[in-house]
Amino acid sequence: MPGELRAAGALRALPLGAPAQMTASPLQDAAAATAAAIPAAVDVAVIGAGVIGLMIAWRLAQRGLGVVVFDRAGAGTGASLAATGMLAAAAEHEPGAHDLLALALESQRQWPAFRAALEAQAGHAIDYREGGTLVVALGRDEVERLRFRFDLHRRCGLATRWLSGAEVRSIEPALRPSVAGGLFCAGDHQVDPRLTIAALRAAVQAAGGHLIEHCAVTGVDLVAGSIAGVVTTAGRCRAKTVVLAAGAWTPDVLPAGLTVPVRPLKGQSLAVRATADTGTLSHIVWTEQIHMAPKGDGRLIVGATVEERGFDDAITAGGLYALLEGARRAFPAIEEMAVEAVWTGLRPSSIDDAPILGATGVAGLAIATGHHRNGYLLAPATALAIEALIADDEMPVIARPFGLDRFGASSRSPRLRGEGRGEGQPQAQCGRGPSPGLSPQAGKDEGLSVRNGLTA
Numbered sequence: 400m401p402g403e404l405r406a407a408g409a410l411r412a413l414p415l416g417a418p419a420q421m422t423a424s425p426l427q428d429a430a431a432a433t434a435a436a437i438p439a440a441v442d443v444a445v446i447g448a449g450v451i452g453l454m455i456a457w458r459l460a461q462r463g464l465g466v467v468v469f470d471r472a473g474a475g476t477g478a479s480l481a482a483t484g485m486l487a488a489a490a491e492h493e494p495g496a497h498d499l500l501a502l503a504l505e506s507q508r509q510w511p512a513f514r515a516a517l518e519a520q521a522g523h524a525i526d527y528r529e530g531g532t533l534v535v536a537l538g539r540d541e542v543e544r545l546r547f548r549f550d551l552h553r554r555c556g557l558a559t560r561w562l563s564g565a566e567v568r569s570i571e572p573a574l575r576p577s578v579a580g581g582l583f584c585a586g587d588h589q590v591d592p593r594l595t596i597a598a599l600r601a602a603v604q605a606a607g608g609h610l611i612e613h614c615a616v617t618g619v620d621l622v623a624g625s626i627a628g629v630v631t632t633a634g635r636c637r638a639k640t641v642v643l644a645a646g647a648w649t650p651d652v653l654p655a656g657l658t659v660p661v662r663p664l665k666g667q668s669l670a671v672r673a674t675a676d677t678g679t680l681s682h683i684v685w686t687e688q689i690h691m692a693p694k695g696d697g698r699l700i701v702g703a704t705v706e707e708r709g710f711d712d713a714i715t716a717g718g719l720y721a722l723l724e725g726a727r728r729a730f731p732a733i734e735e736m737a738v739e740a741v742w743t744g745l746r747p748s749s750i751d752d753a754p755i756l757g758a759t760g761v762a763g764l765a766i767a768t769g770h771h772r773n774g775y776l777l778a779p780a781t782a783l784a785i786e787a788l789i790a791d792d793e794m795p796v797i798a799r800p801f802g803l804d805r806f807g808a809s810s811r812s813p814r815l816r817g818e819g820r821g822e823g824q825p826q827a828q829c830g831r832g833p834s835p836g837l838s839p840q841a842g843k844d845e846g847l848s849v850r851n852g853l854t855a
């Protein structure tokens with residue numbers, strides 16, 4: 400797990416004065432094995448084996464396309480294994496983000512089918528839990544802010560229910576009496592990221608795809624301005640289509656002239672272990688500061704800070720203090736729980752907090768990144784959108800507002816192969832002009848936010 404406090408047993412120092420070896424070293428053997436595993440030519444090469452790259456690769460492999468997915472480290476070791484795994488379309492909804500809510504609800508709707516197919520192909524469960532999410536308020540100010548959020552949910556047609564403090568505690572008796580109200584988001588479920596990444600890893604390969612780990616892509620191969628493949632640290636691979644899904648590192652592998660406004664957004668989280676003595680929660684619980692998510696294996700995940708720190712992934716005392724204090728404020732039993740792990744992850748966040756999906760303007764080069772706090776939630780809709788783009792050269796309507804072209808690069812084509820703009824393609828102008836129906840960001844700053852710098 401990225402940044403995990405426990406030693407990961409990564410590198411061991413070689414003993415001084417070790418005799419020179421004439422035979423190949425284990426590192427050379429590993430490099431040769433990686434090079435040999437790279438297919439010479441595929442239909443699609445995916446850069447990055449996080450939840451997004453793996454989900455896309457799996458769908459395409461299931462469809463019978465020749466697929467390879469590269470990761471410079473192990474699958475999931477970017478943001479994906481750091482996530483809590485909440486599928487929180489309602490709890491995450493922000494004012495004005497209408498298009499993003501539509502995409503999130505559609506993706507949430509797709510999750511049960513994806514889950515069933517994934518578990519069947521991988522041969523193990525992903526701890527998909529259907530308990531729903533409680534967003535609770537402690538004290539009068541928080542109740543007022545939560546009422547604003549409730550009104551927002553109602554205006555957007557969400558089926559969120561308002562609960563009194565007593566009703567919240569009847570569902571979650573271990574919460575403090577100071578919990579004065581809450582929202583119940585009945586459709587906001589969760590998966591376990593560790594099990595989901597393991598399942599996707601297995602499913603990609605079971606469907607006939609190649610997964611090449613510990614092999615960085617250093618750039619894309621272009622012939623006459625069109626994609627011809629990728630260049631890696633272990634050799635080249637020819638590909639008709641390349642999908643950029645390298646998370647916060649996506650800007651490192653772009654061809655000259657292409658810019659993608661994605662940055663790392665640091666999140667620290669921790670896991671505590673519940674026992675029969677401590678008890679635990681039965682739903683995901685959000686406060687204004689933190690979320691707590693009970694997993695099937697007895698862990699309770701407490702997350703997550705939201706910090707602008709570039710690629711600094713240090714675990715800090717302040718971050719852990721904020722998480723534990725935020726959890727204790729609502730759920731006193733946490734004091735007795737053993738801390739099992741702490742970690743950080745770097746969310747790939749775009750400048751409007753919405754994903755970047757679709758064509759790039761470079762023929763054969765697609766992109767799927769910027770999933771911010773919602774990579775798991777949005778993974779099915781993302782995979783379906785990229786599959787449609789690659790198979791039919793057409794993005795589904797629901798995904799069209801999330802093109803790279805919304806950032807103002809007007810020369811970027813929304814098509815993967817052709818030059819023209821698709822019929823009926825919305826002209827998304829993010830953050831410019833009053834077109835809230837078309838922009839995932841429009842109105843994002845209006846109104847009140849329950850977020851205090853610490854959240855999912």
Ligand SMILES: Cc1cc2nc3c(=O)[nH]c(=O)nc-3n(C[C@H](O)[C@H](O)[C@H](O)COP(=O)(O)OP(=O)(O)OC[C@H]3O[C@@H](n4cnc5c(N)ncnc54)[C@H](O)[C@@H]3O)c2cc1C
Nearest residue numbers: 447449471477478479484485616646666744773774775776
């Ligand atoms: C603390 C925390 C909690 C979160 N909780 C949730 C949650 O509850 N629900 C939710 O939906 N989302 C959550 N998220 C967000 C979610 O984790 C991300 O949106 C998602 O993981 C992004 O997936 P990705 O595949 O785009 O990126 P990543 O998981 O970062 O994967 C990118 C991969 O690309 C690889 N890579 C980079 N450069 C190269 C290269 N040159 N060549 C080859 N490979 C390369 C990296 O090694 C990495 O594995 C959380 C995030 C954090 C940090």
